[in-house]
Amino acid sequence: MRTVRALWGSSHPGPTLVVTALALALGIATGLEAWRLVLLTTAVFVGQLSVGISNDALDAQRDRAVGRTDKPIARGDVSAGVAWGAALGVLALALVLSAPLGWRMLAAHAVTLGSAWAYNAGLKSTPWSIVPFLVSFGIFPSLATLSAPDPSFAAWWAWIAGASLGAAVHLTNVLPDLDDDARTGVRGLPHRLGPRVAAIVAALAVVAGAVAVLLGAAGGDLAAVSPVSWLFFAAVVAVAGTTAWRAIARPPSRALFRLVMLAALLLAAQMVASGSAFVA
Numbered sequence: 142m143r144t145v146r147a148l149w150g151s152s153h154p155g156p157t158l159v160v161t162a163l164a165l166a167l168g169i170a171t172g173l174e175a176w177r178l179v180l181l182t183t184a185v186f187v188g189q190l191s192v193g194i195s196n197d198a199l200d201a202q203r204d205r206a207v208g209r210t211d212k213p214i215a216r217g218d219v220s221a222g223v224a225w226g227a228a229l230g231v232l233a234l235a236l237v238l239s240a241p242l243g244w245r246m247l248a249a250h251a252v253t254l255g256s257a258w259a260y261n262a263g264l265k266s267t268p269w270s271i272v273p274f275l276v277s278f279g280i281f282p283s284l285a286t287l288s289a290p291d292p293s294f295a296a297w298w299a300w301i302a303g304a305s306l307g308a309a310v311h312l313t314n315v316l317p318d319l320d321d322d323a324r325t326g327v328r329g330l331p332h333r334l335g336p337r338v339a340a341i342v343a344a345l346a347v348v349a350g351a352v353a354v355l356l357g358a359a360g361g362d363l364a365a366v367s368p369v370s371w372l373f374f375a376a377v378v379a380v381a382g383t384t385a386w387r388a389i390a391r392p393p394s395r396a397l398f399r400l401v402m403l404a405a406l407l408l409a410a411q412m413v414a415s416g417s418a419f420v421a
């Protein structure tokens with residue numbers, strides 16, 4: 142039980158659950174039948190576990206060096222060997238669960254996870270640290286559309302919305318850790334931009350994602366945007382505004398990342414509520 146709790150704690154549970162909820166919402170918006178929806182959601186959940194646990198397994202020495210008490214592997218609650226076994230096991234399971242949804246979905250999920258693992262494996266310490274987030278979150282809406290009986294990629298605007306939110310996730314996630322990262326040599330893009338610029342660019346990326354969903358779902362015609370979509374758009378812009386305001390007025394905190402997650406959930410809810418067809 143202690144091991145399971147430690148592995149769950151290493152999986153970055155908050156983001157794992159949010160990404161899983163996003164997959165569920167996009168699957169519903171795509172109109173997937175029940176078994177496809179269950180497989181898609183479970184495969185994404187399990188894949189996220191693999192990304193989160195491998196991230197903490199790779200970071201364990203650095204986390205120990207800076208005394209991070211929120212990291213179960215660094216704390217010694219579970220051994221690195223067990224964590225690696227679990228990360229590889231759930232990675233394989235994610236791919237096995239994706240396979241019945243078709244080879245296109247399997248390939249897309251493999252690329253999504255490969256890109257996330259590449260971040261963990263070293264890209265996080267380079268100026269290119271944002272690229273895996275653009276790639277994985279850009280492809281993400283297509284995991285739902287490729288799970289349909291008649292598979293196709295998501296529409297262009299869903300790629301833009303996904304990539305924009307992915308950028309915002311990365312730019313805000315690392316902000317509370319900048320000092321620890323400086324001590325252990327992790328210098329990704331947000332570290333180079335500095336906390337304020339990173340958070341303001343993140344807020345702008347959230348607005349770009351909201352515009353993509355608003356216009357894309359209405360076929361580019363502002364007059365065709367439904368009142369429900371305008372409501373969601375206003376809510377997401379308010380969340381982005383709060384993110385920018387907090388970045389200017391207060392020291393960087395975990396709240397900025399949570400605001401970006403909230404914006405992602407609102408945009409996914411908008412796609413469900415407005416019945417957006419986001420198939421290419």
Ligand SMILES: CC(C)=CCC/C(C)=C/CC/C(C)=C/COP(=O)(O)OP(=O)(O)O
Binds near residue numbers: 160193256265318
């Ligand atoms: C849709 C999808 C599959 C997206 C995943 C994309 C991606 C690159 C994920 C990496 C997530 C992760 C574990 C970040 C932790 O980063 P950190 O090591 O910088 O920070 P932390 O461990 O201190 O939180």
